Amino acid sequence: MSEIYSLKNVKKYYLAQKRGIIDAIVKVPKIYVRALDDVSISIADGNVIGVVGESGSGKSTMGKVMVTLETPTDGELYFKGKKVTKAEYPNIRKQVDMVFQNPATSLNPKMKVKDIVSEPLGHFDESAIKEVILKVGLAYDEVKDKQSRELSGGQVQRVAIARALMKRPELLVLDEPTSALDESIQAQVLNLLVDLQSEYKMTYIFITHNILVAKYISDYIVVLYAGKIVEYGPTSEVLSKPLHPYTQLLLSSVPTLDVKDVKPPIGDVPSLINLPQGCRFNPRCPFVMEKCRKEEPPLISQGQNYQVACWLYE
Amino acid sequence: MLLSIKHLNVWYNTVAGKYKVIDDLNLDIDQGELVSLVGESASGKSTLGQVISRMLPPVGITSGEVILDGVDVLKLSEKEMTKIRGTTVFMIFQNPLNSLNPVKRVEDQLMEALAIRNSRMNIQMTVEEARNEVIKALASLRLPDPEKIMIRYPHELSGGQVQRVVICMALLLRPKLLIADEPTTALDVTIQAQVVKLLKDLNKDTKMTIIFITHDVGLAYVLSDRMLVFYAGRVMEQGQTVEVVKNPLHPYTSGLLASIPSSPKHTGKLYSIPGSPPSYLSLPAGCKFAPRCRFAFERCFQEEPSYIKKDNRLIRCWLYE
Ligand SMILES: Nc1ncnc2c1ncn2[C@@H]1O[C@H](COP(=O)(O)OP(=O)(O)OP(=O)(O)O)[C@@H](O)[C@H]1O
Ligand SMILES: Nc1ncnc2c1ncn2[C@@H]1O[C@H](COP(=O)(O)OP(=O)(O)O)[C@@H](O)[C@H]1O
Ligand code: SF4
Ligand code: SF4
Ligand SMILES: [Mg+2]
Ligand SMILES: [Mg+2]
Numbered sequence: 001m002s003e004i005y006s007l008k009n010v011k012k013y014y015l016a017q018k019r020g021i022i023d024a025i026v027k028v029p030k031i032y033v034r035a036l037d038d039v040s041i042s043i044a045d046g047n048v049i050g051v052v053g054e055s056g057s058g059k060s061t062m063g064k065v066m067v068t069l070e071t072p073t074d075g076e077l078y079f080k081g082k083k084v085t086k087a088e089y090p091n092i093r094k095q096v097d098m099v100f101q102n103p104a105t106s107l108n109p110k111m112k113v114k115d116i117v118s119e120p121l122g123h124f125d126e127s128a129i130k131e132v133i134l135k136v137g138l139a140y141d142e143v144k145d146k147q148s149r150e151l152s153g154g155q156v157q158r159v160a161i162a163r164a165l166m167k168r169p170e171l172l173v174l175d176e177p178t179s180a181l182d183e184s185i186q187a188q189v190l191n192l193l194v195d196l197q198s199e200y201k202m203t204y205i206f207i208t209h210n211i212l213v214a215k216y217i218s219d220y221i222v223v224l225y226a227g228k229i230v231e232y233g234p235t236s237e238v239l240s241k242p243l244h245p246y247t248q249l250l251l252s253s254v255p256t257l258d259v260k261d262v263k264p265p266i267g268d269v270p271s272l273i274n275l276p277q278g279c280r281f282n283p284r285c286p287f288v289m290e291k292c293r294k295e296e297p298p299l300i301s302q303g304q305n306y307q308v309a310c311w312l313y314e
Numbered sequence: 315m316l317l318s319i320k321h322l323n324v325w326y327n328t329v330a331g332k333y334k335v336i337d338d339l340n341l342d343i344d345q346g347e348l349v350s351l352v353g354e355s356a357s358g359k360s361t362l363g364q365v366i367s368r369m370l371p372p373v374g375i376t377s378g379e380v381i382l383d384g385v386d387v388l389k390l391s392e393k394e395m396t397k398i399r400g401t402t403v404f405m406i407f408q409n410p411l412n413s414l415n416p417v418k419r420v421e422d423q424l425m426e427a428l429a430i431r432n433s434r435m436n437i438q439m440t441v442e443e444a445r446n447e448v449i450k451a452l453a454s455l456r457l458p459d460p461e462k463i464m465i466r467y468p469h470e471l472s473g474g475q476v477q478r479v480v481i482c483m484a485l486l487l488r489p490k491l492l493i494a495d496e497p498t499t500a501l502d503v504t505i506q507a508q509v510v511k512l513l514k515d516l517n518k519d520t521k522m523t524i525i526f527i528t529h530d531v532g533l534a535y536v537l538s539d540r541m542l543v544f545y546a547g548r549v550m551e552q553g554q555t556v557e558v559v560k561n562p563l564h565p566y567t568s569g570l571l572a573s574i575p576s577s578p579k580h581t582g583k584l585y586s587i588p589g590s591p592p593s594y595l596s597l598p599a600g601c602k603f604a605p606r607c608r609f610a611f612e613r614c615f616q617e618e619p620s621y622i623k624k625d626n627r628l629i630r631c632w633l634y635e
Pocket of ligand 2: 335355358359371
């Protein structure tokens, strides 16, 4: 399969606080939040890439950078082998789209469903709108004139997906598309996404907190920790015998119906302003070694399409 | 018996009309039990928690008995309730900030909680002793730098830290019954797992009785000894957690369990219960689950099943009569 998108050493730093004019005059140093810190990944066409990690690990930022809603502080993006420059952004946005976390708040609550869905197109094409609304499993005549605040959580999520499908994107970033839903509706939305992906031959970047959902839908898994990829590989391997100590602890924190226990890691996620020296997971790592406190591990290859950033696998 | 609920019914009287959100609920909980309430959104879980802790808003109307530690809390005046709130029953909310006072430092709020406990138990403590007790409690929750956390205001803490401060409050108050309403929904799985461990330890070490409310069946499985499955204001199934999860009897319970993803997509589509939950304003006649139930037969649409006992379980389903 060919590569559809790649990130090369991408960094996204946000200014942690607004600086007043006095701060600039007296040269108070700028403080940055390192939301994405040197991320490199190559994504093959037609796959579902699950992105997992704790809150603040940079999942949404990675999605926003890929759809060019955020410009990287450093590093390069390539779409189908072609470098993504600022001049290319409008073109990229036609082919790469994103369904945002919390559609209930990201969609205009007073807009009618048919207008929400047709907006990306720039003009009103009823038959096209009707087609995608039916595709996502909603009754067109029932919902077309409703405002999004009049819909249930599952319906709002479907409308957000329908809107993204209007442009027939080749790559779709889905940010936590099911986390606000109950299990039964979550199952419906996941089934829908799987069908749409094979019908439209899309690539998904599927961001989620929910490991069971990631396990169901993804072909590959990216594990982010404090702005960095710590493990990347086929879902069946990463989620059944994870290599990175963080992935292991993340998985044993997930309640399942198999084991009646959870084993959480100690401590909290580090501040993205003051990261620990060396490996950024070292203060919480049960296997920490001398070297880990000094040098940051790079991504080390573990066979085809499998990489892990940990000195244990050097 | 610490808690005994008999024939509890709850209505909300709103502009949209008066509707019943809990129907004939019966529940006995012994001292030291860890019970979970599961079920989808709006099934009535939080309402039950609010009834027991007497936090139901004025639009709520109740009938029946809720006997907690020997007294019917539904019959207590607000003044009498204030005397037992905190040490007899304490409730933690989904949004932990609702449990803390935003304009008071963590230290002051925790010291207050300990003072309430001490005055009700007639325990004398110096300020120094009390402060040490609070620090000890915070440290036992594995909050790094307890002294630093104590001088902060709630909004200066992360969600996980706030929730642990609230649990610390419970630790200091030592209520006989702790009701935790989705306390981890806003948290990361790793912090959720830390909170789950804490609650389990609290239950084991101090025999604190806990009611844990969640819509996450996996979480309820890991945590609880006994489970109540809610649907449309009814407890559809009640039994030992392991038995309910491994061998669900009620069709709603089995549907809920079946829709949790457990294998990769190439093995097939996920099961999902057809249809959607009913509105309380227009509940179906008969069994409330009948329009979505694949086993429904004629009687189900006419008569609502009451509790039927089978293998240590209570089930509201005609299949088990
Ligand atoms: N516009 C912004 N300005 C400043 N900081 C930001 C901005 N957007 C994100 N951040 C910070 O970047 C980091 C990564 O945020 P991001 O939203 O990517 O996390 P996430 O992994 O999606 O988390 P969640 O699971 O909570 O959605 C966080 O520390 C966040 O506070
Ligand atoms: N204060 C209130 N006023 C009116 N209706 C309410 C109130 N609180 C809850 N309800 C309604 O009661 C039903 C049960 O709610 P709740 O107990 O919060 O369910 P759960 O906790 O299971 O999600 C829902 O239909 C909800 O909208
Ligand atoms: S590099 Fe060292 S500290 Fe980091 S995860 Fe590996 S063993 Fe742990
Ligand atoms: S009573 Fe009938 S409709 Fe209700 S759950 Fe049982 S079989 Fe289904
Ligand atoms: Mg996010
Ligand atoms: Mg609730």
